[in-house]
Amino acid sequence: MKTLHPLGQTLIVAVLAFAGAVVHSQDGVSKTSIVLGQTLAMSGPGSSLAQSFHQGAKLYFDTVNAAGGVNGRKIELVTLDDQGNPANTLVNTKKLLDQGVLSLFGFYGSPQVTAAYPLIKDGDVLLFAPMAAADEFRGALYANVYSLRPGYSEEAAAITRHAAALGARKLAILHANDGESLAALESAQRTMTSMGANLLTTAAFTGSKVGGSVDKALAPGPESVLVIGDSQSAALVVRELRAKGFRGPIYGFSNTGESLLAELLGKSGAGVVVARVVPKSDGTKVALVRELQADAAAAKLGKPNVYMVEGYIAARVYTEALRRVSKEPTRAKLRKAIEALDDVSIGGFRVHFVEDRVGSRLVELGLIDSQGRVRE
Incomplete structure (x- = not known):
């Protein structure tokens, strides 16, 4: 752009x-x-x-x-x-x-x-x-x-409900170490476990070499993986997860940038679900x-x-x-x-701001398909 x-x-x-x-x-x-x-x-x-x-x-x-x-x-x-x-x-x-x-x-x-x-x-x-x-x-x-x-806790709740509907309660989290990602991680750990998710492990990643972090996340056998990071770093992690044979649902928070991530991943993004807090950008x-x-x-x-x-x-x-x-x-x-x-x-x-300093509670989940497009 x-x-x-x-x-x-x-x-x-x-x-x-x-x-x-x-x-x-x-x-x-x-x-x-x-x-x-x-x-x-x-x-x-x-x-x-x-x-x-x-x-x-x-x-x-x-x-x-x-x-x-x-x-x-x-x-x-x-x-x-x-x-x-x-x-x-x-x-x-x-x-x-x-x-x-x-x-x-x-x-x-x-x-x-x-x-x-x-x-x-x-x-x-x-x-x-x-x-x-x-x-x-x-x-x-x-x-x-x-x-x-809304806050990350509300995004985490939407993702947890979606994973539970798929029967995927065993979760691993891969996260970047920047301040925004760490704020999201704290909300995810607190919210998702309180809603019944079984958080097996968390693994940090930095730079372009993410293989070791992905190995750590996959070792205990998660059924779903949450990737917390910007679109560039998240794309690296998603590709590595798929390359290592993980076929379960992969999730991202809004800071991952749904439409940006889809463009970076193309067909390799199939099955990735990303939260967004605004309407779909190409809708x-x-x-x-x-x-x-x-x-x-x-x-x-x-x-x-x-x-x-x-x-x-x-x-x-x-x-x-x-x-x-x-x-x-x-x-x-x-x-x-x-x-x-x-x-x-x-x-x-x-x-709506009456008696609330948060004007919107909208959280939607977008699915990246096999063509690299975002679907509702």
């Missing part, structure tokens, strides 16, 4: 926007613009996922701005590159807060959110729609985080996805993936909240507008 801008151009745009935004009020609102702050991996680990999320969000904000913005104000998404490093996320978040933004938006990675949160914990700035699924963000300790995706049933596909085609961005869908949804929901605020938005009014979204249809995607 093409990116919205080459990386250099994207960062230049971000820097210019950042410099220009200094003139805005402390709450990131002027007579002509509303400024949101975002830091995520535009380069480095996780960049293939984070860039797609950013791309989808910016695509929708650009569409809104081309139509005149919200109540005459353009939405400025100031994006800084943290290279997937939580320490950089902390530094970038401080920069964004110092300049004055209405809110933070669309961070990527559970360790990154954890690193940045102390800066907003006791204030009035909220973080909207981080692409991070650690369960704790949905609890009372992260009261300024408003998520659009036609949901109006929002059809509109994204049309917008992406008009912008010559290529075929959307699940992370682009997630960013596009996040931008649409945020814009819907802005439209419900009075003509003079503030941080307090924005929070109130988000919390008033009561089973709202956003192009067929249901969002």
Whole structure:
């Protein structure tokens, strides 16, 4: 997939926007613009996922701005590159807060959110729609985080029910060692065992040599395997599992990237089941996805993936909240507008924040078929 801008151009745009935004009020609102702050991996680990999320969000904000913005104000998404490093996320978040933004938006990675949160914990700035699924963000300790995706425990529950229906209760987990994967692993161990899965072993993998880890996972005779990692690393592990003769169901969490994994695996992905927390990226049933596909085609961005869908949804929901605020938005009014979204249809995607800081509980399982396509 093409990116919205080459990386250099994207960062230049971000820097210019950042410099220009200094003139805005402390709450990131002027007579002509509303400024949101975002830091995520535009380069480095996780960049293939984070860039797609950013791309989808910016695509929708650009569409809104081309139509005149919200109540005459353009939405400025100031994006800084943290290279997937939580320490950089902390530094970038401080920069964004110092300049004055209405809110933070669309961070990527559970360790990154954890690193940045102390800066907003006791204030009035909220973080909207981080692409991070650690369960704790949905609890009372992260009261300024408003998520659009459920936590890993809910993905783990859906996978456990599916495996049980197939009679596959003996489970092995293969996982990467990055912070996001470890957050997913903790949820999987806790949730799946509590639901009756027999977790035989866990095995970590790093780099391109995964054979030893796969051998360890297969040694006790699992009936299903959960692979936790990004699409590139997960594809290596899936191929190795099949090469070593494992024919049972293989599962992945949403951070594996259903559509990305399918493209990498092709026919060798047959029988892999991956959780997703947004509608299918190449589907036609949901109006929002059809509109994204049309917008992406008009912008010559290529075929959307699940992370682009997630960013596009996040931008649409945020814009819907802005439209419900009075003509003079503030941080307090924005929070109130988000919390008033009561089973709202956003192009067929249901969002509910009333008495809940998690706007969607959608978890769907997609099956990769023998043609490398994702089926419901």
